Amino acid sequence: MLAVAKVVPQAQIVEAGTLAAALRAAGAADDLRLILLDLKMPGAVGYSGIALLHAEKPEVPILVISSAEGAKAAEEARALGAVGFLPKDSPLPAIEAAIARALGGQAPVQAPDGTRDQPEDSVRREIAALTPTQLKVLLAVLDGKLNKQIAHELAISEATVKAHMTAIMRKLDVRTRTQAALVARSLGLDLKH
Known part of the structure; x- marks a missing residue:
């Protein structure tokens, strides 16, 4: 939340402890601009949180910040609607930059190996x-x-x-x-x- 406050000082932050609470909050918010999501949020199984929130609010960028590891997790998250993926242990400036890119509507970074659609x-x-x-x-x-x-x-x-x-x-x-x-x-x- 510190990173969001630094990028958008006037942001109203709504926290949800479970996927069900996040879905309720997303459904009730008219001016939602960004969703920060942990893949391991209670109530989420695998990538279901991304898929459900993306289906509920397809116009709102979802940035995943999770302890899930590997390029495969990032690839899956993006494929199901996330605009980006950061490990939880990312430095604060990297998280702030990712939030700024997501809010700016910038496209996610392509896979580093340049692979094409499978x-x-x-x-x-x-x-x-x-x-x-x-x-x-x-x-x-x-x-x-x-x-x-x-x-x-x-x-x-x-x-x-x-x-x-x-x-x-x-x-x-x-x-x-x-x-x-x-x-x-x-x-x-x-x-x-």
Whole structure:
């Protein structure tokens, strides 16, 4: 929070201790300009926090500051909607610079090795483009929940759950909910870091 206050002294900072609280805060905020996110936030599984917050507020940049390590974590975070990724032990000036870039709308830095899109990158973009409810349905399927359970949990009808699953399967180019879950799992949506 010190870095945000230094870059934007007049910023109103809203903290959330869980993913559910972050989603509520993001949904209630009309003037949200930046989301700083930890991948290991309680309630988040794998990259689900990025995907859910990006689906809820696609216009708001998400900067991940996490103890997850490696270029793969940064790549996955960016593919699912984050504009940048910094290790928690980054020096304060690096965090401030990343916040300034994110608020300035600057594009994230490309992979240092100059790699091009891989086939899974298009699937990541499709997952990043799911609506908030579609993403919640997909995550519930990953948890092994039945349509009836998902409907109850999300306070929607079973028919609506089926409609969302049909849309998800079409976007992910799969034929079954099991295939959709396997695709999502292969992209790290339910992996713990």
